[in-house]
Amino acid sequence: MNLKFSERANEIKASEIRELLKLTERPELISFAGGLPAPELFPVDNMKKIAYKVVEEQGKEALQYSTTEGYTPLRQTIVDQRLKPAGINVTVDNILITSGSQQALEFTAKLFIDKDDVIICESPSYLGAINAFKAYQPKFVEVPMDDDGMIIEELEKKLREYPNAKFIYTIPDFQNPTGKTLSVERRKRLADIAGQYEIPVVEDSPYAELIFEGNRYPTIKSFDNSGYVIHLGTYSKTFCPGLRIGWVCAHKDILQKYVLIKQGADLQCSTIDQRITAQFMKEYNLDEHISKIIEVYRNRRNIMIESMQKFFPSEVKYTLSKGGLFTWVELKKELNTKKILEEALEEKVAFVPGGSFFPNGGNENYFRLNYSNMSEEKIVEGIKRLGKVLSKYY
Known part of the structure; x- marks a missing residue:
């Protein structure tokens, strides 16, 4: 052809x-x-009960279009159950439901990257994010890691070398692919850097709750005083990946841009999947x-x-x-x-x-x-x- x-x-x-x-x-x-x-x-068994209940009690609403931002009770559940325990104090107005965090990565690329723009990431980094970003033809600047994650001194060198970089991408918890975790001190510094350099930090956090040893580290977003940290989350690794329920948590000004991009992409995530997820979280303890x-x-x-x-x-x-x-x-x-x-x-x-x-x-x-x-x-x-x-x- x-x-x-x-x-x-x-x-x-x-x-x-x-x-x-x-x-x-x-x-x-x-x-x-x-x-x-x-x-x-x-x-599976509990999901059978929940799915039947949602269709039986909410069928007309569950099979209808809904808002781009997402089903409000689900967004509230994410705020109360997943974000507040992680030190992130926001409201539903800071949450957009996405089709897994992979869609959030694609939207991030679409929102920020023009051809030949510089984006900064860990070396190595998540292959799915690299592929989502590559479609928009950026230049990648890689920052080396040690056992405590991205080396902040090296990051600042890159920021001085590339002052017009569009965003910093990081997976701070049990990083994909290395399994390494960013130290608490470096998280604080990274949040400060976001405000100091006025550059978004995209915190991709799908694994943070899967902790084998010790206590969960505070999120980078929990140290964010400037509004420049964008936190991405998902139920895929802790619940059911087939539902494709993820979210963006960001300052309202940033989130509104994500909402507009989602309207152009797919209007909304599946209404029935959102309602099933919300009902499950209401009746069962995800923790x-x-x-x-x-x-x-x-x-x-x-x-x-x-x-x-x-x-x-x-x-x-x-x-x-x-x-x-x-x-x-x-x-x-x-x-x-x-x-x-x-x-x-x-x-x-x-x-x-x-x-x-x-x-x-x-x-x-x-x-x-x-x-x-x-x-x-x-x-x-x-x-x-x-x-x-x-x-x-x-």
Whole structure:
């Protein structure tokens, strides 16, 4: 076909994660690739009751159009149950419901990025965000990390070098892909930097409640005195990803721009899914559900780390995350994990090669492993298979 696509469309490439997720449909494959929650933990029976009740009692309203901002009782629930305990004191007027936080990332790109604009992110960073931003053709400036997350001194160097940068993107809690967490002091400083440099900080926070050790850190947004911090949240990792319920929490002036963008994109999120979610949160305790998730994921993380210690070559490095869904593996610099993945697939085990998490390329000697989705037995067997592949290179 002779079609004249836009320059933006021609720049879009397939997401490696989405392509790899297709592999999870192969029953013989042990996949550590996707960031998938454990399906056996979904509250299926309770959701049946709630869905029936919503249709029975609210059917006409649940099947009708609703406001772009989202179902008000759901927004209030997010404020009361998810944001206030995280130190974020806002009202429903600061909340927009989105189709997962991925839509919020796409809207963020559309809102801020013109071609060749500079955006600043951690190195490495979330592949889904990189892909959402890349469609708008920015220049990525990467800031290195250490065990306490993004190095703030390096960030300030970049801000002085690129004073017209449009925003800073960060995943402060159990970062995807590294599993690292930004320290409290750096969170405070980052909130101050947002106001000092008058630059938005986009705080992507899908994993913050999945804490295996210690207490939850305050959000960056909780230190925000200037209104420049935009907080993104979601129910996908703590409840049901298939509902696609996420949210943007921002200053009213910023949020109104997001609302206008959503009106042009899809008018609103699913009315019935919003009402089902709100009713579930009214009748059941999500914190109790999250506690069950944490217990399972902590055990699976421990089993994965123990298996890596047993089956991986001793020179291989990896992170011990204190929460979230991932561990990040570093191999010798000369190795290429895309090539190693081909061999791993022959052993019927999958992971995500690390190069795509670096927006400016390079660093092909890393890969990401997910421990939330596979059973304990499959984790042991999968790491054993992967260790067999890696042993050829050490």
